[in-house]
Every structure is written in structure tokens, then in C-alpha cells.
Amino acid sequence: MKKTSDTDSPDKITIFDVAERASVSIKTVSRVMNREPNVRPKTRDKVLSAITELDYHPNVAARGLSSKRSYVVGLIYENGDEFSYMKDVLNGAFSVCETNGYTLLLRPLNLPNTNLKLQIKQFLTAANAAGVVLPAPVGDIAEVKDALQEANVPYATISPKNTDAEVGYAHCNDHGATYDLTEFLLRQGHQRIGFIKGHPDHAASSARLKGYRAALRAHKVPYDKALVTQGYFDFDSGRKATEQLLHLHNPPTAIFASSDDMAAGAMFEAREQNFSIPEDLSIVGFDDTPVASRLWPPLTTVRQPIEEMAGAVTQQLIDHLRGEKVTQFQRSFDCDLVIRSSTCQI
Amino acid sequence: MKKTSDTDSPDKITIFDVAERASVSIKTVSRVMNREPNVRPKTRDKVLSAITELDYHPNVAARGLSSKRSYVVGLIYENGDEFSYMKDVLNGAFSVCETNGYTLLLRPLNLPNTNLKLQIKQFLTAANAAGVVLPAPVGDIAEVKDALQEANVPYATISPKNTDAEVGYAHCNDHGATYDLTEFLLRQGHQRIGFIKGHPDHAASSARLKGYRAALRAHKVPYDKALVTQGYFDFDSGRKATEQLLHLHNPPTAIFASSDDMAAGAMFEAREQNFSIPEDLSIVGFDDTPVASRLWPPLTTVRQPIEEMAGAVTQQLIDHLRGEKVTQFQRSFDCDLVIRSSTCQI
DNA sequence: TTGTAGGCGTTATCAT
DNA sequence: ATGATAACGCCTACAA
Numbered sequence: 001m002k003k004t005s006d007t008d009s010p011d012k013i014t015i016f017d018v019a020e021r022a023s024v025s026i027k028t029v030s031r032v033m034n035r036e037p038n039v040r041p042k043t044r045d046k047v048l049s050a051i052t053e054l055d056y057h058p059n060v061a062a063r064g065l066s067s068k069r070s071y072v073v074g075l076i077y078e079n080g081d082e083f084s085y086m087k088d089v090l091n092g093a094f095s096v097c098e099t100n101g102y103t104l105l106l107r108p109l110n111l112p113n114t115n116l117k118l119q120i121k122q123f124l125t126a127a128n129a130a131g132v133v134l135p136a137p138v139g140d141i142a143e144v145k146d147a148l149q150e151a152n153v154p155y156a157t158i159s160p161k162n163t164d165a166e167v168g169y170a171h172c173n174d175h176g177a178t179y180d181l182t183e184f185l186l187r188q189g190h191q192r193i194g195f196i197k198g199h200p201d202h203a204a205s206s207a208r209l210k211g212y213r214a215a216l217r218a219h220k221v222p223y224d225k226a227l228v229t230q231g232y233f234d235f236d237s238g239r240k241a242t243e244q245l246l247h248l249h250n251p252p253t254a255i256f257a258s259s260d261d262m263a264a265g266a267m268f269e270a271r272e273q274n275f276s277i278p279e280d281l282s283i284v285g286f287d288d289t290p291v292a293s294r295l296w297p298p299l300t301t302v303r304q305p306i307e308e309m310a311g312a313v314t315q316q317l318i319d320h321l322r323g324e325k326v327t328q329f330q331r332s333f334d335c336d337l338v339i340r341s342s343t344c345q346i
Numbered sequence: 347m348k349k350t351s352d353t354d355s356p357d358k359i360t361i362f363d364v365a366e367r368a369s370v371s372i373k374t375v376s377r378v379m380n381r382e383p384n385v386r387p388k389t390r391d392k393v394l395s396a397i398t399e400l401d402y403h404p405n406v407a408a409r410g411l412s413s414k415r416s417y418v419v420g421l422i423y424e425n426g427d428e429f430s431y432m433k434d435v436l437n438g439a440f441s442v443c444e445t446n447g448y449t450l451l452l453r454p455l456n457l458p459n460t461n462l463k464l465q466i467k468q469f470l471t472a473a474n475a476a477g478v479v480l481p482a483p484v485g486d487i488a489e490v491k492d493a494l495q496e497a498n499v500p501y502a503t504i505s506p507k508n509t510d511a512e513v514g515y516a517h518c519n520d521h522g523a524t525y526d527l528t529e530f531l532l533r534q535g536h537q538r539i540g541f542i543k544g545h546p547d548h549a550a551s552s553a554r555l556k557g558y559r560a561a562l563r564a565h566k567v568p569y570d571k572a573l574v575t576q577g578y579f580d581f582d583s584g585r586k587a588t589e590q591l592l593h594l595h596n597p598p599t600a601i602f603a604s605s606d607d608m609a610a611g612a613m614f615e616a617r618e619q620n621f622s623i624p625e626d627l628s629i630v631g632f633d634d635t636p637v638a639s640r641l642w643p644p645l646t647t648v649r650q651p652i653e654e655m656a657g658a659v660t661q662q663l664i665d666h667l668r669g670e671k672v673t674q675f676q677r678s679f680d681c682d683l684v685i686r687s688s689t690c691q692i
Numbered sequence: 693t694t695g696t697a698g699g700c701g702t703t704a705t706c707a708t
Numbered sequence: 709a710t711g712a713t714a715a716c717g718c719c720t721a722c723a724a
Contacts, residue, residue: 014701025711030703038709057471061416062701064407065716069703079437081636087429094454103473106450108440125403127449235640264640271642290427291640294581294610296617360717371695376719384693408717411700 013056022050033058064128072103073317074129074153076120076138079108081234082261084289085306089135089158092310100318105129109138120147129153131167131317135310136160137201139169154320156313158306161203163330168316170309170331174204177302177335178211178256179218181284184300184337185254186219189346190282194245194252196231196238196262198286208258208286227252231262238265246273246281253281253346260285260292263299267342282343297341304335359402368396379404410474418449419663420475420499422466422484425454427580428607430635431652435481435504438656446664451475455484466493475499477513477663481656482506483547485515500666502659504652507549509676514662516655516677520550523648523681524557524602525564527630530646530683531600532565535692536628539567540591540598542577542584542608544632554604554632573598577608584611592619592627599627599692606631606638609645613688628689643687650681 015033019026024047031039032047039047050056064070075093077086090104097104105127109116123129124147132155138144139157148155156167163169185193195212198205209228216223226248229241238257242265245252257263263285267277275281277297285292288303312331319325361379365372370393377385378393385393396402410416421439423432436450443450451473455462469475470493478501484490485503494501502513509515531539541558544551555574562569572594575587584603588611591598603609609631613623621627623643631638634649658677665671 012701016701026702027704027711028709031710034703040709043709057468059411059701060472060474061407061410062716063703065405065411065718066701066703068716070407083429083433083636087432090452091425091454094452101472104452106436106440106452108437122403126406126447128406235636261636261640268640268642290429290581290607291637294607294614294637294641296614296642358717362717372718373695373720374693377694380719386693389693405717408700409719411702412717412719414700414719 012059013054015056015058017054018047018050018056021054022047069321070128070130071101072105072127072129073097073314074105074107074123074127074132075135076107076109076123076132076144077135078138079110082259082287082289084291085287086135088306089133089310092307092312093133093314096311096314096318100315102130102318109144111141116141116143117147120144121151124148124151124153130321131155133310133314133317134158134160134165136203137199139165140201140203154317156317156320158309158313159202159204161201167320168313168329168331170313170316170333171203172304172309172333172335174207174304174335175211175214177304177337178208178286179215181300181302181337182212182215182256183219184339185256185282185284185343186215186221188254188282188343190252190254191221192224192227192250192252192254194242194255195228196241196245196255196257196266197228198258198262199232200230202233205258212256231258233259233261235261235265235268238262239269240265242266242269243273246270246275254343255281255283257283257285260287260289260299260301263301263342264291264295267295267299278342278344282346284343288338292338293340295342300340300343301338302335303338305333309333358405359400361402361404363400364393364396364402367400368392415667416474416476417447418451418473418475419443419660420451420453420469420473420478421481422453422455422469422478422490423481424484425456428605428633428635430637431633432481434652435479435656438653438658439479439660442657442660442664446661448476448664455490457487462487462489463493466490467497470494470497470499476667477501479656479660479663480504480506480511482549483545485511486547486549500663502663502666504655504659505548505550507547513666514659514675514677516659516679517549518650518655518679518681520553520650520681521557521560523650523683524554524632525561527646527648527683528558528561528602529565530685531602531628531630531689532561532567534600534628534689536598536600537567538570538573538596538598538600540588540601541574542587542591542601542603542612543574544604544608545578546576548579551604558602577604579605579607581607581611581614584608585615586611588612588615589619592616592621600689601627601629603629603631606633606635606645606647609647609688610637610641613641613645624688624690628692630689634684638684639686641688646686646689647684648681649684651679655679 136159139160231237292299482505485506577583638645
């Protein structure tokens with residue numbers, strides 16, 4: 001006997017209940033649920049109304065077991081200080097997942113980290129993730145990618161260095177934006193512009209440096225490598241780099257920090273050394289994080305459309321999981337300059 | 347035939363493979379996996395080694411289908427600007443989930459929002475969440491709680507106004523911390539202390555106001571309601587409130603903002619009006635967000651152990667899901683004062 | 693202490 | 709176009 005579903009149980013509604021109510025077989029209900037072809041419109045309507053009347057929701061576990069598909073997208077990210085980046089990533093990935101009927105599972109990573117590979121594999125099985133999104137810099141961690149490959153889980157990356165993700169990736173025009181903002185400073189009369197590099201693990205870091213150099217070249221301003229210092233995207237490294245720059249024999253009149261957090265550090269350090277901003281020193285950042293607009297003076301910076309980028313790769317991933325052709329392996333996005341008051345004519 | 351699992355498929359390892367390898371029945375393997383009693387140590391070892399040798403990971407869908415349990419905890423949160431709060435919540439909830447073999451599913455909410463109830467119900471079925479964590483202010487949204495109750499999904503809350511969550515809740519000593527920090531300002535000689543209230547939807551807002559008033563009372567400083575203005579936890583509301591305070595006939599010498607973001611707004615506005623901080627005006631915030639230490643001067647504020655609070659309620663929830671007695675329905679946490687340079691003796 | 697049989701609620705296969 | 713029936717991999721009875 002199939003489970004006659006007598007009217008005695010106010011329990012979970014199953015596909016059988018719907019089938020009975022619509023006077024069809026469960027397979028037909030299944031067809032309707034999964035938008036399969038070969039269902040007469042009239043039948044479909046009957047099923048559809050039974051579904052709404054009964055408020056039927058398919059059991060995801062059963063569906064997963066039977067179909068061997070999982071409808072969950074994993075998001076593995078570095079659990080760093082700069083979290084506003086992740087907020088945008090999360091929103092972008094989430095909304096795409098939602099509209100596609102997928103579910104988003106998180107896996108923060110505290111780096112550096114031994115036996116990362118094992119952790120990832122455990123996550124993958126515990127989450128039963130069908131695919132994974134990897135925002136920078138996670139998309140360039142070998143152990144993570146190995147684990148993914150061994151588990152045979154496809155992934156898409158955001159702003160990676162290695163652009164070999166099987167599904168696709170998104171990046172933004174770091175080079176161009178940095179070029180433009182450097183040019184903006186040059187046009188304000190700055191000839192000596194300090195540059196604080198980003199974390200070497202990020203692809204964006206070298207792209208931004210190149211953009212800076214290209215702008216100098218275009219404007220025939222000599223490149224002085226004493227003006228270029230190493231940072232790691234965080235506040236403290238921005239401070240240290242700035243200290244170094246301001247102690248130069250011939251200090252810069254402007255500083256281009258590769259992140260807002262470093263720009264905040266630069267501002268902090270400059271203040272400690274009694275520089276007024278922007279009169280004595282112009283400072284610009286990158287990312288347009290909340291901090292940028294809360295500093296005094298508000299920071300001139302670059303906004304990247306992170307949410308859109310995250311949404312785009314998530315969509316790529318889901319299309320791939322569905323077996324559809326991913327039309328664009330690579331997606332490029334433009335950045336916007338956000339001119340505020342931390343910069344001025346010289 | 348049970349599925350003899352011939353050596354021909356390099357496919358997914360199932361419980362049958364392990365059973366065969368260990369020369370036991372699948373039930374015994376199941377017992378070992380689920381730490382059930384009544385397995386001879388020797389047998390257990392045999393099974394355990396088979397599991398590791400085969401790198402067996404149970405299929406979560408099958409497990410969920412069969413046991414009707416789900417091992418996923420949902421986290422429904424307001425998708426606001428102040429995200430560093432969520433970062434801590436996320437980390438606390440995640441790590442507890444991980445150590446307990448649970449998985450964490452997110453559901454950001456963009457408020458205000460019509461048909462919230464439907465969205466929550468869809469999330470619950472799509473996620474198949476066994477229980478849910480509700481950080482403030484979501485734990486006080488009627489539609490959310492209705493949806494949860496109708497779906498029969500238990501939840502625990504962080505800093506709620508209504509403390510009727512069936513599982514439990516955590517809160518911190520907002521009153522005491524505000525009292526202490528207000529007292530700190532009083533001892534520095536401030537007699538007129540402006541107060542910017544937090545968002546009325548948050549329980550913390552009224553607790554903080556009460557702490558402020560209690561400190562005034564204890565120090566016999568008259569309460570002037572002109573010094574108390576309404577804010578909503580965000581930067582702009584902090585600015586506006588401060589504008590109002592500074593235009594007072596007899597303006598305050600210090601401002602207590604109920605959040606760092608509002609304190610940042612206060613600082614911004616004060617700067618625009620050419621106040622020096624802290625000489626002309628002391629400012630304090632609440633939360634110790636990243637912004638607090640990046641402002642100039644760095645902000646005196648209060649740190650609440652959000653990560654721990656989130657961990658605590660998540661643990662409560664999981665204990666509840668396991669059918670264990672939740673020992674403490676309510677968990678209280680202390681805050682720390684973080685004294686920096688945005689305040690000074692008068 | 694260990695094993696056997698029977699679901700759990702879907703999707704997949706193959707008829708009709 | 710629709711339906712009967714067998715998986716899917718595990719857990720919960722209940723036996724032995």
C-alpha cells in the first residue's frame with residue numbers, strides 16, 4: 001500500500017498528498033515541480049492549485065538523496081578584518097542563490113591555517129555543496145583548490161590571480177581605476193605621489209601598482225621606487241608604510257593607498273606627525289568602505305561593484321551546475337571614482 | 347540483493363562499503379558513526395579504521411531524510427550598514443555549529459519588508475533549518491516569530507526586547523556599561539553630557555538610556571531632557587542629533603552616542619562646526635567597531651562580547667535540538683570600557 | 693552486542 | 709502525456 005494518507009495526520013504534506021488531491025500520479029506532480037515538459041496545461045493547473053491549497057513544499061533531503069543534486073552553494077572566505085567587502089559578497093551571492101532556488105552555506109577561514117585541505121573537505125561533505133564561490137584571496141590558495149578538485153566540486157572565483165577556475169571568474173578594472181585616480185592626483189599638481197601596495201596574495205595589488213605606474217608614464221612623471229611601499233590592506237600596514245614615506249628626504253605630497261583601511265592608517269599617521277589633510281598631504285584609498293565616508297576629511301576612493309561581481313560569479317556557478325553553457329567565462333566590471341575631500345589642488 | 351558493491355565503481359563510498367570492509371552490518375557502522383552505545387571497542391575500532399581507510403563521509407541528505415533531523419542552523423539577520431556586528435555574530439555562531447557538526451545557513455533581511463512571513467517560511471523549508479538564531483532586532487519582529495512558530499522551528503535570540511524565545515537568549519550588561527562610561531565622563535568633570543539614543547527597535551537602546559540616567563542620578567547631576575536626542579544607530583542620525591545638541595543654548599561638553607557609527611557622525615558634525623575633539627567636546631560611542639579605532643582621535647567606547655554571545659545562544663539552540671536540557675535559559679555578558687583619546691578632562 | 697527489514701519523500705526508468 | 713515501481717543512503721524499529 002502506497003500510503004493512503006488518511007485525513008488523520010496534520011503532518012508534513014508530501015508529494016502523495018498533492019497527487020491524491022489533484023487525482024494524478026506522484027510522477028506528474030514531480031514533473032510540475034521540476035518544470036519538466038510533457039504535462040498538459042490543464043493537468044499542470046490542477047496540480048498547481050493542489051500545491052498551493054495544500055501549501056506543499058518538497059522535502060529537500062529527499063530531493064537531494066534521490067536526485068543526487070544538492071542545491072547548496074558554498075562560500076569560502078577569509079575571515080579578516082575588512083568585512084565590508086564580505087558583506088557585499090554575501091549579499092550578491094545570496095540574492096542570486098535565492099532567485100535560483102539555491103541555498104548559501106558559509107565557511108569562514110582563519111588564515112594562515114594548517115591542514116586547510118582537510119577542513120575544506122569536511123565542509124564540502126557536511127554542507128553537501130554542489131559548487132563553491134571563492135572571493136579573493138581564497139581562490140588562489142592551493143590547498144583549497146586541491147580539496148575542491150579532489151572532491152570534484154566546481155568553483156567560481158572573484159578577483160583571482162590564477163584565472164583557471166573551471167567555471168569562471170569576475171574581476172574589476174583595477175588597473176584602469178588606479179590609472180584614473182592617479183591621473184586625477186597628477187592633474188591636481190601632485191608630482192610626488194606615494195603608493196602603498198596591497199597584499200601580495202591579491203591579484204588586485206599588482207594590477208593597481210601597474211595602473212599607478214602607467215599613469216605616471218603617460219604624464220611623463222619619473223617613477224621613484226622610494227615612493228612605493230609594501231602594505232597588506234590593513235590599517236597598521238598603512239600606518240607603517242606612511243611613516244616610512246613621510247620620513248623620506250623628499251616626502252610625497254599625496255599618497256595612494258591600495259585600500260581604504262590603509263588610507264585610514266595613512267591619515268592616522270599623518271595626523272600624528274601634524275600634517276594637515278589635504279593641505280599638506282592628499283590621501284586616497286580604494287574600495288569605498290563605510291570607513292571612507294566616516295573619516296575626516298572624507299576619503300577620495302574607488303568603488304568597485306563587489307555585490308554585482310559576486311552575483312555574477314554565483315550565477316555562472318549555478319548555470320554550470322544546471323548543465324547550462326556558461327556564456328561568459330570571464331566577467332569584467334568597471335569601478336567608479338568617488339571624489340571627496342581628502343585630496344586637493346597643490 | 348542488498349547492493350554487493352563490487353569493486354567496479356570508484357563512486358561514492360556508502361555505509362555498505364564500510365560495513366563490508368569491516369565485516370560487520372551497516373547498522374553497526376551506523377552505531378559507530380552516531381556514537382551509539384553497545385558496540386564492542388574492538389568492533390568499533392575495526393569500523394573506525396574502515397571509515398578512515400575508505401574516507402567515508404555519510405550522505406547528509408540520506409541521513410536527514412531517514413532521521414527527519416536536519417543539522418542546519420539558520421541565522422536570520424537584518425542586512426544593515428553596521429556589519430561588523432554581524433561579523434562577530436557570524437563567527438560565534440559558525441564556530442559553535444562547526445564543533446557540533448551543524449551547518450550554518452544565512453538569511454539576510456532587508457527591512458522594512460512586506461510579506462516577511464512568507465519569505466521566512468520559504469527560507470525555513472528551503473533551508474530545512476532545525477532551529478534558528480535571531481540577533482537583534484530580528485528577534486523582536488512579530489512576523490518572523492510567527493513564521494517560526496507556525497513552522498514549529500525553535501529559535502534563540504541575541505539581545506531581544508521580548509525575552510520569550512522558547513530556547514533562550516543572551517544579552518549584555520548595557521545598563522551597567524553605560525552607567526560606567528557616563529560616570530567616567532562625569533569624573534572627568536563633564537556636567538552637561540548629551541545623549542544620543544539608539545534605534546527604538548533595539549532593547550539595548552532603552553537599557554543604555556537608563557544607564558545614563560542612573561549615573562547622572564548617582565552623581566546628583568540634574569537630568570536635562572534637552573540633552574537627550576533620538577538616533578537610529580547610523581552615522582547620519584548621529585550627525586543630525588549632534589547638530590541639534592550643538593545648537594543648544596547651553597551645549598554639552600560631552601556626547602554619549604549609543605553606537606560607534608553615531609559617534610562617528612557626531613565627530614563629523616562637530617568638526618564641521620569647528621569644534622576640536624576632545625578639547626571642546628568629548629565624544630564616546632558603543633560597540634568598539636573597526637571604525638572606532640580608525641577615527642581621529644580614536645574613540646572611547648564600549649566593547650560587547652558579541653561573538654561569545656552568539657556562540658552561547660547557538661549552543662543553547664543546538665542543545666535544545668538534541669533534546670538536552672538547556673541549563674541556562676538566559677545568559678548575561680559583561681562589557682568592557684575601551685578608553686581612547688576622544689575624551690578628556692574638562 | 694549485533695543484524696534484518698522497512699521505511700523516509702523524492703527523482704529516474706521504463707512502461708503504457 | 710501519464711503512471712507504476714525501483715532506487716537513493718541512511719536510520720529506526722525490532723529480532724536474534
